[in-house]
Amino acid sequence: MDVAFHVGDIAAAVTSGRTDAVSVARAALARIDAYAAIQPAVWITRIADADVLAYARRVDARIAAGEVLPLAGVPFATKDNIDLAGVPTTAACPDFAYTPTISAEVVERLITAGAIPMGKTNLDQFATGLNGTRSPYGAPACVFNRAYVSGGSSSGSAVAVAAGLVAFALGTDTAGSGRVPAAFNGLIGMKPTKGRWSTTGLVPACRTLDCITVLAHTIADARAIDAVVAGFDRTDAYSRPREDRLVATRRIGVPAPAQRIFLGDSTAARLYEQAMATLAADGAELIEVDMAPLREAAMLLYGGPWVAERTAAALPLLDTRPEAIDPIVRAIMEAGRSVSGVDVFEGQYRLAALQRIADAMWQDIDLLALPTTPTIYRIAExxxxxxxxxxxxxxxxxxVNLLDMAALALPAGWRDNGTGVGITLIAPAWTDQGLLDAGEAYLAAAALPPPPPLNIEDNMETVKLAVVGAHLEGMPLHWQLTSREARLVSATTTAPTYRLYAMANSTPPKPALIHVGEEDGAAIAVEVYELDVAAFGSFVVEVPAPLAIGSVTLADGSTVKGFVAEPRAIVGAEDITALGGWRAYIATLPRPGGS
Structure with a gap:
């Protein structure tokens, strides 16, 4: 991705004559063609090259005529549940497909502003899913590690932007579909207030909750798109007159520690804590909030009557050709048939009560800062x-949508496997511009490392392993690493929470690393190596009891696999913690043949 490939840069270059829209379009088409060999599942329908260039020529003619176009020549993608005139809309279900004669209102506004549509992107069928694997057109994968999900349902849109194929893409977000893929692919995911952007021309998932969103590389890009598409649409029954409310950033709500769930993903937990420290560094107060009412509201979406909205969205197809629908999606939609009118009203009553609790929460905090997701999964998982x-x-x-909030997904860093970790800023309705301001300030202060390189080849998945004793370089078992082509990543120390023992009667001599906590622990020298998964598995098989492979926390707070020990390992062992590491201990031993 060329760092200059941003909305404002392209529009400025085309407007000034430094380039033209046709040249920009040709370059985008070339990138799309090249990436198709790597991830063919990104697109459902690509616009013919000749038609793309026709769009571009019209932009160039308008510029030559003196028009000012805020998105002049900017290539973009559209999730394939949003209408583009003359191009089939499938919602990732071929039997549902139709060809609209007019574009969705937001698409029309973008094209009027000079943006150039490149095609329709893949999605979880009927926008029902957060992972990107529920499509007959294939599963787009995370651009940085194609073993992992891209996130959904706006999967193709996220990949198209993260891979540098287009400058921005439209997604949708009912339950997180524009935020989850943003997190995994290192993007900005703006989920506007319900009704801020028109949903005319959108295939509904839950019509009362749906939002069209943007996936982009920068806050400035998201802001530019919002400036073009936000505004009341009288043809959309759920459109609302635009408001803009200020949002302060002095009181930031975070989950109570017991409610910070990462499902064992220690890197996601660590990067979230780092992001919160960044937000607090400018003087903001982090205030713990009870997530229970928010999570109860969330349960209503799939465990309450709102599931019937998904049934309504595809009911004719569900009635006549149910086999045409993805089995997982179909099971979700079928569940809505059993929802009664009483269920609907009872759900609305409970949501109203939860809305009161959420409204009261804003008296104590200005915005929420949450993990976007607790973790990520492989496609196979x-x-x-x-x-x-x-x-x-x-x-x-x-x-978020059930409780009428605005949200902005932001990058927070990268896992060792290359996949993205994100946070989301959430505030009351109509604070969209304030969230963009807050996100911009956070990213400036966070100074995140650049994203990893795109996963172009079928790279082997790797594991990092910390060794503490006989496997260190120059030690007698180091060959077990070199024979597996392990690569030294770093020589570092553990967190100061371990003690080190020289085990009794061990040949060759081996240490036992024991986690004891901060009060009694110390930092112990280790070397960290990287092995592919198969090599790591064969290595683990050879580890003898009472040693084992577990998780070791390093000095920087990251967690890697490493040697740990059963309690019996320290029976008769010598505590050598004060020496700081195995090498120092070995240096104290008499040398063979010495006096």
């Missing part, structure tokens, strides 16, 4: 447990 794992991804997202 998601397919093996599609309901449970998908539900996990919505832990921090599902309540």
């Amino acid at each position: 998601m397919r093996a447990a599609p309901i449970a794992l998908n539900s996990n991804l919505g832990l921090y997202t599902n309540f």
Whole structure:
């Protein structure tokens, strides 16, 4: 991705004559063609090259005529549940497809502003899912590690932007579909207030909750799109007159420690804590909030009467050709048939009570700062447990639209496997501009490292392993690493929470690393190596009891796999913690043949 490939840069270059829209379009088409060999599942329908260039020529003619176009020549993608005139809308269900004669209101506004549509992107069918694997057109994968899900349902849109194919893309967000893929692919995901952007021309998932969203690389890009598409649309029954409310950033709500759930993803937990420290560094107060009412609201989306809205969205197809619908999506939609009118009203009553609790929360805080997701999953894992794992991804997202909030997903860093970790800023309705301001300030202060390189080849997945004793370089078992082509990543220390023992009667001599906590622990020298997964598995098989492979926390707070020990390992052992590491201990031993 060229860092200059941003909305404002392109529009300025085309407007000034430094380039033209046709040249920009040709370059985008070339990128799309090249990436198609890597991820063919990004697009459902690509616009013919000749038609793309016709759009571009019209932009150039308008510029030559003196028009001012805020998005002049900017290539974009549209999620394929949003209408583009003359191009089929499928919602990732071929039997549902139709060809609209007019574009969705937001698409029309973008094209009028000079943006150039490149095609329709893949999605979880009928926008029902947060993972990106529920489509007959394939599963777009995270651009940084294609073993992992891209996030959904706006999967293709996120990949198209993160891979540098287009400058921005439209997604949708009912339960987190524009925020989850933003997190996994290192993007900005703006979920506007319900009704701020028109949903005319959108295939509904839950019509009362749906939002069209933008996925972009920068806050400035998201702001530019909002400036063009936000505004009242009289043809949309759920459109609302635009408001803009200020949002302060002095009191930031965070989950109580017991409610910070990361499902074992220690890197996501660590990066979230770092992000919160960044927000607090400018003087903001972090205030713990009770997530229970928000999570109860979230349960209404799939465990309450709102599931019937998904049934309504595809009822004719569900009645006549149910086999045309993805089995997981179909099961969700079928569940809505059993929702009664009484259920609907009872759900509305409970949501109203929860809305009161949420409204009261804003008296104590200015905005929420939450993890976007607790973790990420491999595509194979998601397919093996599609309901449970998908539900996990919505832990921090599902309540937002039900409780009429605005949200902005932001990058927070990267896992060792390359996948993105994100946070989301959430505030009351109509604070969209304030959230963009807050997000901009956060990113400036966070100074995040650049994203990893795109996963172009089928790279082997790797594991980092901390060794503390006989496997250190120059020690007698180091060959077990070199024979597996392990690569030294760093020489560092553990967190100051361990003690080190020289085990008794061990040949060759080996240490036992024991976690004891901060009061009694110390930092112990380790070397961290990287192995591919298969090599790591074969290494683990050879580890003898009472040693084992577990998780070791390093000095920087990150967690890697490493040697740990059973309690019996320290029976008769010598405590050598004060020496700081195994090498120092070995240096104290008499050398063979010495006096």
